[in-house]
Amino acid sequence: xxxxxxxxxxxxxxxxxxxxxxxxxxxxxxxxxxxxxxxxxxxxxxxxxxxxxxxxxxxxxxxxxxxxxxxxxxxxxxxxxxxxxxxxxxxxxxxxxxxxxxxxxxxxxxxxxxxxxxxxxxxxxxxxxxxxxxxxxxxxxxxxxxxxxxxxxxxxxxxxxxxxxxxxxxxxxxxxxxxxxxxxxxxxxxxxxxxxxxxxxxxxxxxxxxxxxxxxxxxxxxxxxxxxxxxxxxxxxxxxxxxxxxxxxxxxxxxxxxxxxxxxxxxxxxxxxxxxxxxxxxxxxxxxxxxxxxxxxxxxxxxxxxxxxxxxxxxxxxxxxxxxxxxxxxxxxxxxxxxxxxxxxxxxxxxxxxxxxxxxxxxxxxxxxxxxxxxxxxxxxxxxxxxxxxxxxxxxxxxxxxxxxxxxxxxxxxxxxxxxxxx
Numbered sequence: 001x002x003x004x005x006x007x008x009x010x011x012x013x014x015x016x017x018x019x020x021x022x023x024x025x026x027x028x029x030x031x032x033x034x035x036x037x038x039x040x041x042x043x044x045x046x047x048x049x050x051x052x053x054x055x056x057x058x059x060x061x062x063x064x065x066x067x068x069x070x071x072x073x074x075x076x077x078x079x080x081x082x083x084x085x086x087x088x089x090x091x092x093x094x095x096x097x098x099x100x101x102x103x104x105x106x107x108x109x110x111x112x113x114x115x116x117x118x119x120x121x122x123x124x125x126x127x128x129x130x131x132x133x134x135x136x137x138x139x140x141x142x143x144x145x146x147x148x149x150x151x152x153x154x155x156x157x158x159x160x161x162x163x164x165x166x167x168x169x170x171x172x173x174x175x176x177x178x179x180x181x182x183x184x185x186x187x188x189x190x191x192x193x194x195x196x197x198x199x200x201x202x203x204x205x206x207x208x209x210x211x212x213x214x215x216x217x218x219x220x221x222x223x224x225x226x227x228x229x230x231x232x233x234x235x236x237x238x239x240x241x242x243x244x245x246x247x248x249x250x251x252x253x254x255x256x257x258x259x260x261x262x263x264x265x266x267x268x269x270x271x272x273x274x275x276x277x278x279x280x281x282x283x284x285x286x287x288x289x290x291x292x293x294x295x296x297x298x299x300x301x302x303x304x305x306x307x308x309x310x311x312x313x314x315x316x317x318x319x320x321x322x323x324x325x326x327x328x329x330x331x332x333x334x335x336x337x338x339x340x341x342x343x344x345x346x347x348x349x350x351x352x353x354x355x356x357x358x359x360x361x362x363x364x365x366x367x368x369x370x371x372x373x374x375x376x377x378x379x380x381x382x383x384x385x386x387x388x389x390x391x392x393x394x395x396x397x398x399x400x401x402x403x404x405x406x407x408x409x410x411x412x413x414x415x416x417x418x419x420x421x422x423x
């Protein structure tokens with residue numbers, strides 16, 4: 001089979017350090033598929049990156065950014081923010097057919113010469129009709145990592161996705177929302193979870209002894225943005241520290257706030273709308289201002305780190321905390337922690353409840369509840385047997401359900417169904 005992946009052009013692709021969940025997904029899946037199939041990845045060309053490159057059997061084609069694309073992307077945020085006062089604003093400019101139009105056209109034209117069997121588009125539904133116009137016979141997969149298909153204008157989205165042969169949700173939560181909104185396309189909608197490298201993200205005792213000290217280590221991994229609930233975690237950490245003065249919190253992840261029009265502006269969830277208050281200033285500065293001078297020394301903001309440092313962070317953690325206040329579509333850091341044998345505290349919402357079996361492989365609390373988050377963390381810190389038992393159970397669940405090998409096998413099954421006419 002010849003397969004092409006189209007990365008979202010708001011980011012670039014790197015072999016050495018994949019920043020976000022979609023980059024990780026494409027990198028891990030593409031290199032595994034390339035063992036038995038022809039695989040192409042289309043992505044936006046970053047500074048000093050080669051336009052054509054082969055890596056682990058995958059052919060990477062990087063598209064130079066068109067000035068008009070970059071200009072439109074730049075102005076869209078400012079324009080959308082002025083329009084947010086319009087009730088039920090469901091056609092933001094990032095969802096427009098003009099958003100990275102040149103990028104989509106260049107990919108569509110190149111695909112025509114590649115003659116792929118399947119093209120797998122991530123996130124941006126506006127690319128679907130463009131790809132179809134230039135490649136009428138190709139099988140199109142649209143992969144939804146967000147709630148956009150169910151939040152954006154109904155007529156606009158329906159017109160686009162009816163051209164797709166397969167619509168994938170990254171969790172059953174996302175898939176079922178799409179099925180309910182587009183019942184006539186329900187049979188095209190399937191769930192495919194994100195994954196984790198179970199041979200790399202491993203418990204610390206498989207490669208060496210964990211650092212032995214009497215300090216408790218809490219870990220957050222993810223984008224440092226309001227919807228991830230890091231401010232709730234800071235509140236909980238302050239309370240936990242009263243019980244465990246020797247405690248540290250390591251916050252790992254990019255410190256770029258998610259654009260308001262990508263999430264908050266489209267949401268009708270009161271818990272998400274409460275985060276509007278954090279978009280008027282610098283969120284990281286606000287988080288640091290919540291810490292007393294003594295507490296500030298116990299909290300580190302590591303930013304985006306290397307893969308090996310990330311693994312080391314998991315292996316040194318006593319508890320991994322994922323306090324998301326929105327309905328998280330999936331939550332890749334959760335499965336990374338599970339694979340690394342770290343007990344997880346997360347929130348009840350979105351796809352998280354499909355990953356963590358509450359009380360068996362981790363503890364789940366209500367979104368936005370700092371007191372409940374505090375209690376769950378304290379429960380783990382005070383009970384080493386509980387931490388160990390849930391860590392083992394979560395590792396087992398990660399291996400059985402979320403290994404990239406399992407994800408690739410499931411994806412190939414979906415590809416074969418549409419290629420053989422079993423849509």
